[in-house]
Amino acid sequence: MKQRIEGVTSPYTPDTGRALHRWMPPGVTHEPLMLFKVLERHPELASRMRALGAGLLVHGRLSAADRELVIARVCARADCAYEWGVHVAAYAEAAQLTSEQVTLTATGSPDDPVWSPRQSALLRAVDELDAGARLSDPVWSGLREHLDEPEALELLVLAGWYRTIAYVANGVGIAPEPWALPLPER
Numbered sequence: 001m002k003q004r005i006e007g008v009t010s011p012y013t014p015d016t017g018r019a020l021h022r023w024m025p026p027g028v029t030h031e032p033l034m035l036f037k038v039l040e041r042h043p044e045l046a047s048r049m050r051a052l053g054a055g056l057l058v059h060g061r062l063s064a065a066d067r068e069l070v071i072a073r074v075c076a077r078a079d080c081a082y083e084w085g086v087h088v089a090a091y092a093e094a095a096q097l098t099s100e101q102v103t104l105t106a107t108g109s110p111d112d113p114v115w116s117p118r119q120s121a122l123l124r125a126v127d128e129l130d131a132g133a134r135l136s137d138p139v140w141s142g143l144r145e146h147l148d149e150p151e152a153l154e155l156l157v158l159a160g161w162y163r164t165i166a167y168v169a170n171g172v173g174i175a176p177e178p179w180a181l182p183l184p185e186r
Contacts, residue, residue, distance in 0.1 A: 001173040006038070035082065070122055072097075082176050083162065121146050129156070
């Protein structure tokens with residue numbers, strides 16, 4: 001599919017250049033992500049989205065391992081190769097997710113033996129949210145065995161946020177970044 005909305009292109013206006021720079025983590029030397037370039041077609045929306053996205057990535061209460069597991073599972077279930085590939089390439093190793101676990105975020109089940117009880121509870125929650133936008137009492141109870149109230153709320157927002165990102169990336173038809181990992185076949 002041809003990308004439906006092209007991203008902003010270089011040379012960037014000073015405002016666009018600053019905005020794109022704010023999207024990217026410090027020290028990154030490659031070009032800003034196409035997702036960010038597309039979002040900058042609507043700068044007001046992009047600035048509102050950037051605040052929440054950065055807050056979840058940098059200032060969240062969930063550990064990097066929990067956060068990246070949830071993001072990978074949400075993106076895999078949404079068949080969002082773009083965001084899945086970016087996140088696992090950029091963050092999975094630092095979050096200490098093994099290559100087997102990374103693959104199983106797309107192909108596995110919460111009951112796979114590679115998952116800790118906490119990871120299984122997170123995956124179960126993502127799967128249930130994806131299936132019906134709610135959590136059953138047993139899944140909520142399982143989640144609360146591992147997360148306090150603020151963490152549980154953050155998980156709900158995180159899962160919803162990355163579902164939104166999947167809608168944007170898939171709806172616009174953004175092709176995976178050249179350096180991203182490919183989403184495994186299910």
